Amino acid sequence: MLKTRICDLFDIRYPIVSAGMGGVAGAELAAAVSQAGGLGTIGLAGVSREMIQNEVAAARRLTSKPLAANLIAPFLRPGVVETMSRLPIQVVTFFWGDARQYADAVGVLRQAGIKTVWQCGSVDEARWAREAGVDAVMAQGLEAGGHVRGTVTTLALVPQVRDAIGDLPLLAAGGIADGRGLAAVLALGADGAAFGTRFVASVQSAAHRKYKERLVGAQATQTVHTTLFDIGWPDAPHRVLRTGLIDQWERAGSPPSGKRPGEGHTIARLRHGEIDAELVTYTVMPPLQYVEGDFEGMPFYAGQSCGLVNDIPSGGEIVRRIAAEAAAVIEKRLAPLAP
Numbered sequence: 001m002l003k004t005r006i007c008d009l010f011d012i013r014y015p016i017v018s019a020g021m022g023g024v025a026g027a028e029l030a031a032a033v034s035q036a037g038g039l040g041t042i043g044l045a046g047v048s049r050e051m052i053q054n055e056v057a058a059a060r061r062l063t064s065k066p067l068a069a070n071l072i073a074p075f076l077r078p079g080v081v082e083t084m085s086r087l088p089i090q091v092v093t094f095f096w097g098d099a100r101q102y103a104d105a106v107g108v109l110r111q112a113g114i115k116t117v118w119q120c121g122s123v124d125e126a127r128w129a130r131e132a133g134v135d136a137v138m139a140q141g142l143e144a145g146g147h148v149r150g151t152v153t154t155l156a157l158v159p160q161v162r163d164a165i166g167d168l169p170l171l172a173a174g175g176i177a178d179g180r181g182l183a184a185v186l187a188l189g190a191d192g193a194a195f196g197t198r199f200v201a202s203v204q205s206a207a208h209r210k211y212k213e214r215l216v217g218a219q220a221t222q223t224v225h226t227t228l229f230d231i232g233w234p235d236a237p238h239r240v241l242r243t244g245l246i247d248q249w250e251r252a253g254s255p256p257s258g259k260r261p262g263e264g265h266t267i268a269r270l271r272h273g274e275i276d277a278e279l280v281t282y283t284v285m286p287p288l289q290y291v292e293g294d295f296e297g298m299p300f301y302a303g304q305s306c307g308l309v310n311d312i313p314s315g316g317e318i319v320r321r322i323a324a325e326a327a328a329v330i331e332k333r334l335a336p337l338a339p
């Protein structure tokens with residue numbers, strides 16, 4: 001049985017977490033993952049309190065299992081943490097920055113009986129997260145999809161974070177897409193893994209069909225680590241699939257923001273709930289199912305793990321596959337090695 005102490009902490013069956021992914025990981029995906037025994041995370045970065053309440057309520061209609069919600073610290077709106085503390089969620093995952101500056105938020109959630117996780121990109125950030133009083137740390141390696149906090153790969157970062165945080169529960173993220181990756185990070189000292197790119201290409205993700213299909217067709221060498229898609233979130237490195245716009249920008253000599261090819265052009269429109277927004281080239285917003293327009297100027301966030309993503313199953317099927325494969329790797333490859 002594939003059970004670690006992160007399963008006890010979150011009251012879940014498998015040490016498998018779907019990453020909070022703004023726009024992409026909504027109620028349906030999170031509920032599907034939780035329903036299958038993982039921890040499903042709803043990506044709620046930057047949205048209003050009303051939308052947070054609606055999305056959590058929608059997920060709760062689909063599952064009574066533990067659920068997580070994700071916030072990006074620099075985009076925290078006033079009152080959001082207090083709203084979260086009153087919602088029927090069990091975990092809040094945070095990303096980006098020095099957790100010590102958010103120790104109050106961590107305290108508010110703890111008071112409400114909600115566990116907190118801080119996603120870190122370095123050993124120092126992991127130490128700061130422990131000081132802030134989080135229940136678990138998530139170490140994100142450079143090969144991750146979406147916004148990438150640090151510069152160290154998962155393989156090197158996870159054991160260093162483990163050494164730095166004592167026995168605090170630890171999740172690994174970045175480049176992990178199957179049971180082999182999960183077994184590997186357990187060996188490195190993690191208690192479970194978070195998967196982003198793998199769940200983008202799932203039935204319930206809110207990524208546009210063309211985004212999912214492009215992920216399935218992509219190889220790891222086609223991802224680019226860049227700060228290019230900065231409209232909405234400047235100076236924040238991220239990993240995306242190479243697209244025509246990136247080629248065009250490079251051919252133009254990689255000019256700085258403000259002087260890039262197609263800069264400021266309206267390329268698409270996003271209509272979802274309370275949001276009705278025009279999107280311009282180099283927007284931070286990926287192609288979602290609610291977006292119409294020209295996707296070439298938008299970020300197709302993807303980790304190097306995309307090379308392991310070859311189909312678009314349901315979120316629940318992904319959880320079951322990862323769990324079965326990790327158990328088989330441990331039993332058939334690792335256990336026989338012990339003397």
Ligand SMILES: Cc1cc2nc3c(=O)[nH]c(=O)nc-3n(C[C@H](O)[C@H](O)[C@H](O)COP(=O)(O)O)c2cc1C
Nearest residue numbers: 019021022095144145146174175196197301303305
């Ligand atoms: C499409 C996409 C959107 C993401 N959005 C967020 C987000 O809103 N908040 C967050 O904490 N992490 C976000 N991430 C990063 C994930 O938390 C995680 O670190 C990453 O997906 C792990 O690497 P992997 O994609 O190789 O699994 C995003 C990742 C992807 C692929």
